[in-house]
Amino acid sequence: MTWILGFYVLLVLYLVYILWMTLGFIRFLKPEPPEKRPPNAKFSITIPMRDEAKNLPDLFNSISDLSYPTSLFEIIFVDDDSRDDSWKLVRAFQADHREIKIYLVSSQSDRNNEAGSEEKLSPKKNTIHKAISLSSYPYILTTDADVSLPEHWLESYNTSLHNSVADLVAGGVVIEKSTSFLSRYQHYDMLSLQAFGLGSFKGRQPVICNGANLCYKKQAYLDAEVNLGTAHIASGDDVFTLQGFRKKGLEINYISDPESVVWTKPLESFGELWQQRRRWARKISSVDSGYIKAVGILVTLMQLTLVLSLILGFWNPEFFVFLVTGFVLKFMVDGFSLSSMAKVQELYFCWTDFLKVSLVYPFFTLFFSLTSLFGKFEWKGRRYSK
Template sequence: MLLLILFGLITAAYLGLIISFLYGWKRIPDFQLKGLSAENTFSIVIPYRNEAGNLPALLRSLSGITYPTEKFEIILVNDGSKDNSREICETFLKDFPLFNIRLLENERQTNSPKKDAIRTAIENSNFDYVATTDADCVIPPNWLHFFDEMIRENNSEMIAGPVGFIQKSGIKKPYFQNFEEMDFMSLQASTIGAFGIEKAFMCNGANLCYKKALFLEGSGFTENEDLASGDDVFLLQGFRKKGKKVAFIKSAKATVFTNYQNNLHELVQQRIRWAAKTSAYTSVFAKFTGVIVFLMNLSLLIFTFLAFIDLFPYQYLMLFFLVKFNVDFILIFMAVKFMNRESLMRHYLWCSIAYPFFSVYVAGLSLFKGYEWKGRRFKR
C-alpha cells in the first residue's frame, strides 16, 4: 500500500508539472514581425572549435541577414581548433568586406572554454545587445529583426528563441536521431511552458539574445566558471534572480536550426553534459522539475521490475504509465506542431518506452562520470 501511495504521489506531481507547462504554453502569444525599421544594435557571438564541416552552412546563413549592416557585427571566436576552421572564417571575412566581421582567439581563464570564448567576444564587442548561436547552426534571415521587435515591444532584457533540427531530404535518419529530436521537443515545450508561467529556467544558447550591460554588470559567468557548460541556462537563471525581464519568441519563423548528433555515443555525452549542471541550478523550480522528472522515470523502471516479480499490481503500473504517456503526448505534440514536424510522432510509442531507461542511465552517469565535448574531456 505504501508503495502504491508513493508511486501515486510521484505521478500526481509529474502530472501537475506537465499541466503547468501546457498552461504556460497557451499563455505565450504567437509572435509576428510588424516590419518595423531596425533600431537596436547587436554583436553576434559565435565560438567555434573544429567546426570545418559546419561553418560553411552557418556563414552562408549569416551572409543572408536582412538587418542593416551598420547595426550589427559578427564576432567569431576560435577555441583552439585543430582543423581549418580558422581559414574558413578568414575566407568569409574577405568575401564579405561590407560586413563588420571580427576574428578573435579565445582567452582561456576558467574550466569552461565556451564561457571564456563568449566573455572574450563580449569584452571586445561594440554594440548594445549580444546575440549568440552555435557553429553547427543556421539562422533565419530575419533573426535580428525578431530580437529587435521583441525588445521594443516588451522591453525584454533577455530573449530566447526556438531551436530545431536541420532536415535533409532523401536521407533516412537513424533511430537514435528520431529519439534525440523527440527528447529535444519535450525540452523545448517545457522551456516555452516555463516562460509562460514566469518560471523560466531553460533556454538554448543557439538562439539567445541579452543586453550586454547586464552581462558586464553581473560579471557574466563568475558564479559557475567551474562548470564547462551552462553558458545559457545559468545566465537566464541569474538574470531572473535579479528581476530582469526575460521573454521567449514563440514563432517558428524565428527558429535557429542545428545538426543532430553524429552517433549514439555523442548523444549520451551531450545529455550527460546537460544533466551534470542540474545540481548547480539556482532556480528552485528548475531543481524541483529535475527531481520530479527523474523520480517519475526511475519509478517506472523500479515498479516495472516489482510488477514482474509480483510485488506490485501491474494494473496500477499501466495506469500510471498511461497517465505519463498521454500528458507527454499532448505536450510534445504541441511542440512538433509548432515546428511543423508532426511526422515525428510516429516514433512516439517506442521513444516513450525507451526514455525512462535512457534518462535514468544518463542521470546516473552524470553523478559519477565526466564527459567528452569538442575533443576535450571534462571531469564531474
C-alpha cells in the first residue's frame, strides 16, 4: 500500500508540473506574429561540421533560398577534421555562390580557451569559438550542418532583436519524421524538449536551448566566458552558453515565430541515438541548475513507476490499476503539452503516432538514463568520457 501511495503522489506531482509548464508558455504566447521589421541586423552564421557530406546538399539548398539581403550576413563553416568530402562540397558551394560571403576554415589550431587557461576546448566548442573569433558581425547565429533553414529565418531573428533588448535569443528545432518508428520517437522526444525549453523561458528559469538554432551578441558571448569550467565537456555548447549568459545577468529571450524553426534529420540507428543520449546526459549533469536536475529526476521516476507497476502487477493487481490510470492520465497531459507546442511551431500532431511512442517511452528513458551513468561514449568517430 505504501508503494502504491507513493506512485500516486509521484503521478500527481508529474501531472501538475507538466500542466503548470504548458499553461505557462501558452499564456505568454502572442496570438498574432509580430510585424516584420526592415532588415538591418547583421549576422555571422557559424556552422561546425564533421563528416557531413551526406547532409550538406540539403543545407546548401536552404541557404540558397534565404530571403535576407546577402550584404547583411556571412556564413563561416568550420571543419572539424572531416574524413569525407565535406570540405570539397563546401568549396564547390562557395564557388557557385559568390554573392554570399562564405568562409571555410579548419578547426585544427590551438585549442586553449579564450581566457588563456590550460583547459582545452572540446572539438565542438573549439569549432564554434574559432568561427566566432573570425566573425565580422555583431550577432552570432549558430546552427548545424545537418539542418534545413527556413526561408525567412533571418527576418524572424531580425524582428525579434528589433522588438527586444535580448542578448541571447533561442529558437526552435524540429526533427523530421519518416516512416520509421525511430524517427517518430525522436520527433516527439525533441518536441517534448522544446516544450520544456519554452516553458522554462516563460517561467523565467531558462535552462535549455538548442545550438542548432541559437542567436546571441558576439560581445556578450565573449564577456560571459561561457567555456570556463566546462571547456572539456564534449557537448553542451548551447546550454553552457545559456548558463553563462544567465550568470552575467544578461537578457535572454525565446523566439516562437514558426518561420524561425529549423529542421534537422533523425539519427538512423538505435546505436547512434543511444550514443547521442549518453552525450546529452553528460552535459546535463554538469549544468549548474538544480531546477533542470529536479525535473530530470521527476521525469525519470515517473517512467520508473510505470515500468515497476507492469512488473509488480503480477503479484498485486493494484499496480495494474495504477499502470492503466497513470498511463492514460500521463498520455492525455503529455499530449496536451506536446500538441500545444506543435501549434506554436505550426506542426501537425498525430495522436496515433504519439500513442505508439508513449508505449515505449518509459523503457527508452530508463535505458538511456541508466546506461549514461557509466563508461565512455562515441560520437562521430571519437570517444569521450565526458
